[in-house]
Amino acid sequence: MLSIKDLVVRVDNKSILKGISLDVAPGTVHAIMGPNGSGKSTLGYTLAGRAGYEIEKGSVTFNGLDLTKMDPSERALQGLFLAFQYPVSVPGVSNINFLKAMVNAKRKHDGLEELDTFEFLAEVKALMKQLGMKEELISRSVNDGFSGGEKKRNEILQMALLKPKLAILDETDSGLDIDALRIVADGVNSLRSPDRSMIVVTHYQRLLDLIEPDYVHVLAHGQIVQSGDKNLALSLESTGYGFTKGDAHEGA
Amino acid sequence: MKAPNFHPLFLQNKQFMHDFGAVLQNDVTPVQFEPKWIQNLLLTLEPLHYATFVDGIFSKEYSQIPEGVSIQNQAVVIEKSLNHPFHMVFLDQKTHESDLSITLKSGVTASVSQTFYGTASTLPYHRISFSCEAMSVLFYDYLQCCDEKGCQFAEIRITQEKDSKVHNAIGLASGFRSGVLLYTQNNAEGTEANTQIVTLQKDKSVAHFISHTDHVAQNGTSTIEAKSVLNDKARLHFVGKIEVQQHARNTDARLKHQSLLLSPTSEVSSEPQLEINNKNVKCAHGATVGQLDKEALFYLKSRGLPEQEAQSMLIQAFCESLIIEAKNGFWKNEMLRAVQALI
Numbered sequence: 001m002l003s004i005k006d007l008v009v010r011v012d013n014k015s016i017l018k019g020i021s022l023d024v025a026p027g028t029v030h031a032i033m034g035p036n037g038s039g040k041s042t043l044g045y046t047l048a049g050r051a052g053y054e055i056e057k058g059s060v061t062f063n064g065l066d067l068t069k070m071d072p073s074e075r076a077l078q079g080l081f082l083a084f085q086y087p088v089s090v091p092g093v094s095n096i097n098f099l100k101a102m103v104n105a106k107r108k109h110d111g112l113e114e115l116d117t118f119e120f121l122a123e124v125k126a127l128m129k130q131l132g133m134k135e136e137l138i139s140r141s142v143n144d145g146f147s148g149g150e151k152k153r154n155e156i157l158q159m160a161l162l163k164p165k166l167a168i169l170d171e172t173d174s175g176l177d178i179d180a181l182r183i184v185a186d187g188v189n190s191l192r193s194p195d196r197s198m199i200v201v202t203h204y205q206r207l208l209d210l211i212e213p214d215y216v217h218v219l220a221h222g223q224i225v226q227s228g229d230k231n232l233a234l235s236l237e238s239t240g241y242g243f244t245k246g247d248a249h250e251g252a
Numbered sequence: 253m254k255a256p257n258f259h260p261l262f263l264q265n266k267q268f269m270h271d272f273g274a275v276l277q278n279d280v281t282p283v284q285f286e287p288k289w290i291q292n293l294l295l296t297l298e299p300l301h302y303a304t305f306v307d308g309i310f311s312k313e314y315s316q317i318p319e320g321v322s323i324q325n326q327a328v329v330i331e332k333s334l335n336h337p338f339h340m341v342f343l344d345q346k347t348h349e350s351d352l353s354i355t356l357k358s359g360v361t362a363s364v365s366q367t368f369y370g371t372a373s374t375l376p377y378h379r380i381s382f383s384c385e386a387m388s389v390l391f392y393d394y395l396q397c398c399d400e401k402g403c404q405f406a407e408i409r410i411t412q413e414k415d416s417k418v419h420n421a422i423g424l425a426s427g428f429r430s431g432v433l434l435y436t437q438n439n440a441e442g443t444e445a446n447t448q449i450v451t452l453q454k455d456k457s458v459a460h461f462i463s464h465t466d467h468v469a470q471n472g473t474s475t476i477e478a479k480s481v482l483n484d485k486a487r488l489h490f491v492g493k494i495e496v497q498q499h500a501r502n503t504d505a506r507l508k509h510q511s512l513l514l515s516p517t518s519e520v521s522s523e524p525q526l527e528i529n530n531k532n533v534k535c536a537h538g539a540t541v542g543q544l545d546k547e548a549l550f551y552l553k554s555r556g557l558p559e560q561e562a563q564s565m566l567i568q569a570f571c572e573s574l575i576i577e578a579k580n581g582f583w584k585n586e587m588l589r590a591v592q593a594l595i
Contacts, residue, residue, distance in 0.1 A: 048554050051546065076556035088551035092569025101565065102555040109556065141569075158555060 001026045001197050002047075002166055007058035009039075009046050016042040018222035019058070024166065027194040031208055031233060032201045034219035035241040040201045041085055043219070044170040048082040049075050063165065077109040079165030083155040083172050085201075090142040095154070098142045099124060103161050127160050130190075132183045148175030156187045167191070168199045173207040185210030205237040220244030256349050256377035259407050259433050261462050267489060271458045272375075272403075272429055282346035282374065290314055290343065297367070297582055299339035303328070306343045308350020308378065314341075328354040330362045337363040337391075337580065344369065344376035344404070353381045356388040356416075363391040365580055370402040370427070377405040384416040386440070392420045393580040395587075398427030400455050405431045412472075414440035420447040421578050425590035426486075430459045436474065437466040438500075448574045449478035452590045453486035453518075462491045463507070467500040467533075478509040479571050482518035483594050493525040494535055501532040509539045512570050514563070514595065563595050 002024040009017035016039045024030055034040055046053045047060065049072035060067040067075060090098070104114045128135060131153045143151050152172055159167055169188065173181055188198070188211050200211055208216070208230065216232040217224045218241070225244055226232065262268050285306070294302065294314065303323060304314035310323055317323060320332025330338070356362055370376055384390050396404045404427055410418055424430060436445050445465065453459055465474045480488050492507045511520040524537035544566050552562035568575070568591050575591070578584040 050550055050554075071559070072550060072553040073556055073558050073562075076554055082554055084551070088547045090545075090548045090551065090566070090569065092572040093552075093565050098552070098555075098565070101557055101561065105556040105558065105561065162555070 008056040028214045031213035031216045039222040081164035083169045085170040087151040089144040149180045300336045302339040333361040342368045347375045349377045358385040361389040365393040382410040386414040390418040393583045403429040412438045412443040415442040417444040422449045424451040438472040441471045443472045445474040451480040454483040457486040467503040473504040476507040480511040483514040487519045495527045503533040507537040
């Protein structure tokens, strides 16, 4: 589904990703862990097409298409979704209008008719209930004045409505208490399917207790320095990221 | 083309005359609005009560005047409170100057809308004077719709008597050259004036907007909230002046002008001005100029919204408080359409 080959990315003229290769097969969940500043969020933003993330070298193909040639809208319409670590507030744009515009843009791209307003509203309300979101958030401006937890749940709500082929969850667990984490994880798990892949970026094992990954990768100094199964995350919990502080190529 | 008798506040602005010099040099064949087009327009507006002015002259043929309103010799008198908005439609076929006075009698509440349609390079100049008598309440909507060659100029003068209230919504949508002077003056105490201004420009549109709020009497409040969006090579010169006279103590006057530039070649010049001659007043003014929030734009696009739709959503959000909350549905729809047309 996703194939990253030797990806080198510069931001503000500084190399952040220094040769990442990763293959994500349909239906698999990959966890990316690593210390602060290792390039985890840069990877997410690069895949989503954020301006200023300059690909210096390497390739990224998504379902056989060159992802790097697409603008952010096209990437989303092709089925890529980034759940932001810090979801952006958009004052003045009501959440429900945004959600509807987003879903209809996808349906139009897929050659489907626009959703009936009442059906759409019913679906949104059902998902919000499942995610433990207050109904008033539907009419408020997108993420404006939302608590950290509400923003993260709003990201998962968008993901559930868009039903992406590949979801990148960038530190979705940050800012969530234990109960909220479980609700969000349940929401994510309910979206797991054989044709949907996920890249879960996190610092902590606690999210991976709830969203069990098929593969775990450790990112440090802009490179994947270690890969393994879910047990790697468990061992990191006891050893920490100290081993990554030496040679960037160690264990790669 | 003969120059209209511009208000001195326009003439004081050298840039204004420079901008209009090219228009004044053109001799343009007047256009003729077909009766069928006028009928269709009135059907679109769906007003219950309306008056049409062709080149500034009242046309009885295209009017439906409500009870309690009289129109004679370019003077409109509203003697009774109106249950429905009274819509005035101005069709400008040729270069001309016109004067219209509107009086709200004491205690009357009325909603008055004025929509101006111009086309080609004609240069109509409208002088509209409202006299709001004591305890009257005026809801006034002004909408200027021009095509890319159209020019429109208006001097709107509102004088307020004791305890009167006015709520203005001023909309200016593109056009080649346009100028609006809004002069609000309170002659007696306890008045309230709230004004919302939205200007939307694209292509090579040039607009001059002068807002002058003159507090003469005490205990008056006024707020002006203006938002401008400019694209392409559009230019706007905005002057927001608050003047507080010597006897106007306890005045509370505020003005805010926010601009959004969508292109590197669009220009806005915003001049908030204060002239205060009484120490016991509260006045505030401010202006900001910015661009579309790139983070927000990326966020919307990352959900599959095309660039144009994402931009339109953010522009609408910028103007939302002034457009969406407008009471006049026609004014609101026209401004929303102008937002869509900006990009």
